[in-house]
Amino acid sequence: MIAGQPDKAPSEEPRSALAGILALLVHIVFIALLVFGFNWKDRPPEGMIVELWQDLSQPVQPPVVKTTPPPPAQPKQQPKPAPEPKSEPKPEPTKAKPAPINVAPPPPKKPDIELKDKTEKPKPVQEAPKPDPEEQKKKEQEKAEAERLKREQEAQKQRELEAQKKRELEEQKKREQEEQKKREQEEQRKRELEAQQKREQEEKARLEAQQAAARAQIASEIGKYKAMILAKIKSRIVMPPDLPGNPVTEFNVTLLPGGDILDVRLRKSSGYPAFDSAVERAILLSKPLPLPPDPALFNEFRNLHVTVHYLE
Amino acid sequence: MNTPVTQDLSLFYLISSASVFVQLVMLILLLASLFSWWYIFRKLFVIRNAIKQSDDFEDIFWRGADMNALYQRATSSRYTSGSMERIFVAGFGEFSKHPPGTDVDMVMDSTRRAMQATYQREMDRLETHLSFLATVGSVSPYIGLLGTVWGIMNSFRSLSNISQATIAHVAPGIAEALIATAMGLFAAIPAVIAYNRYVSDTEKLATRFESFMEELSNVLQRRASD
Incomplete structure (x- = not known):
């Protein structure tokens, strides 16, 4: 009996520790739930903020869209027309300049090669006739070669001139085509503007007609009721x-x-x-x-x- | 209070921004809740264990086991014995102390007294901390309500300086004050449920102990009169 009393305390102690751990666990779980619950409640106001941002972002986005895509688009579009007009006037000086430059180098180059070839070729020829025709033949050959060279140069010049003419003609054609396109575009724009004006006028006319009809209805309604009022008064x-x-x-x-x-x-x-x-x-x-x-x-x-x- | 829209309304912010009195109330309620849950689990283990031990002992006893052997076993395994076993040990010990020629009524009276004393002690052991659960269950809502009322009073008092009062000025104060009520209810509800459950369990155990005592005294009386 007396010894039985102390038994109780030791028998409870391990269980009480477990009970304490369980109690702590319950509280931790509950606090976690509460925290999550409060976070959930915090979101709706954030949602409101998000809506506001969407409102703001709509004006923000268009500029973004304008800044990002248009810059590439506008620059590209602008350069395209710009170079075209530039290329039209400039080609004359620029291409004219390069043309002679291009022309100048090839004649010297080709002649050089030809000269070398011909100087090399003549040598065996000269070696063979050396004993018989001597210097006259050499001179004649040189003259003939010079004439050939001159002819070739002239032919080349003529070809280049023809090429230049062709290029100029092509450029002129291009210019004419572009002018035609521009004219057509302007005409289309004019047509569209006229069509828009016509539509607006038609809409205005419709609106005016509707308004007039409404006014007429109102007026008739007012007149009707005024007549009714007068009739009622007169009857009394x-x-x-x-x-x-x-x-x-x-x-x-x-x-x-x-x-x-x-x-x-x-x-x-x-x-x-x-x-x-x-x-x-x-x-x-x-x-x-x-x-x-x-x-x-x-x-x-x-x-x-x-x-x-x-x-x- | 001035920037209610962007205010952080998380639980920890609300608790930390509450007034000292409300924080004190919250601390008391947290401790009450912790202790009540601790006692809930302790009593759960203790009562469940007592029921199981009583079942086992009754099973062995009514199967017709030898009382002397049972007494020997119970006294030797004193640390694991249950309440009913201890009542039996007290009764049988007191009964066997008397020499065989003593008056049967006297022997039975003293045996009953010994068993009654042990029974009272065991019931007292089973019922400890149940009053704490009852107190937490009945008082903690009021404590929480007190904290809430105090917090709402403060939040309304702070409105007096503001010419254009909106709900946004009062809402955070009321929210933090209502946490006190929530904590009070959180402490009270399980405490009340556990208290009712454990009271009914201990009452069932008490009736079992009393009926066992009566039956044991009958058995012992028959044995004494033989």
Whole structure:
């Protein structure tokens, strides 16, 4: 019994350590869950920020797009037309210059080779005839060679001239073709502009027609309801008998939305107070006045001008 | 408070930016939660072990094992014996101390008293820390609520200096204050569940011990009158 009491403490200790570890684990798991939960809650505001960025990025992106693709595109496009006009005028000086330069080197080169060949060839020829024709033949041969050289040079010059002419002709053709293309493009642009103008005019005309139709509808609606109001008022007038002539009385009626009458003021008396008061009573009796269902039209009815003739 | 849109509303920021009182409340609640979970697991092991040992001992006892052999085994393996075994040891030990010619009623009275004393001690051992769980379960929500009320009071007091008050000025303060309530509930809910569970378990064990005591005293009385 007495010895039994101390048993309990040692028997619990290892389990309590395990229990402590488990308790810590539970808390760690719970805190981890909480942290993740809070991170999840943090994301929606970030999403809002992202939306704002998208709004900003749209204006940002177009410039980016313009800066990145257009620079390559525009420079390329611009250079292309630029070189073309440049090449048209410049080729004359540039190609003309290179042409003579090109022409100059080949004649010396070719002659050199030919001279060498011919100088080498003549040698065996000269060696053979050395004993017989002597120097005259050599001179004649040299002269003939010189003439040949001259002829060849001339022929080459002629060829080069012809080539130059051909090039110039080709350039002229190109220029003409480009001018034709430009003219065609301008014509196309003019046509497109005219077509656009026509379309815009048509659209304007359509819009105007629609607006006019709408106005006409509104006007007819207003006229209809004004006639209805007048008819309703007239139906309530108890006409004073035996008035001379055709007196006219005019009232300014201020209406409320819904047809109620806020105020009735005599604008122009007929000269017969009995008639005036009869019309005023009729106006007040005829409320609510008929109004169009469209509240946008109420402004036309806010201040009504009612004119009543004694005799219709 | 001035830049609520870009404010970091993470858990650690909210806790660290709370007022000292609220932080103190949170610390108390964290400790209460830790201890209550510690006791929950300890009691879980202890009660589960007690039930298992009682099952085993009853199984051996009612199978008709020799009481002297059981007594010998129980006293020798004192460190692993269960509550019911200890009650048996107390009762049988007290019973066997009396010489054979003693009055049966007197012997049975003293045996019952010895078993009752051991039973009380065992029940006390099983029920320790259950009151702590009950306290945590009932009080920690109030402590958390106190921290929340205090935090909300502070966050509203800080509104008095601002002419145009928006929900963004109050929201972080309320959020950090509500953490206290969340912690209080986190501590309380498992504590209450565990307390109810363990109370019913110990009550079941107590009825088992009491019925065993009655049955053992009957067996011993028959043996004494023989």
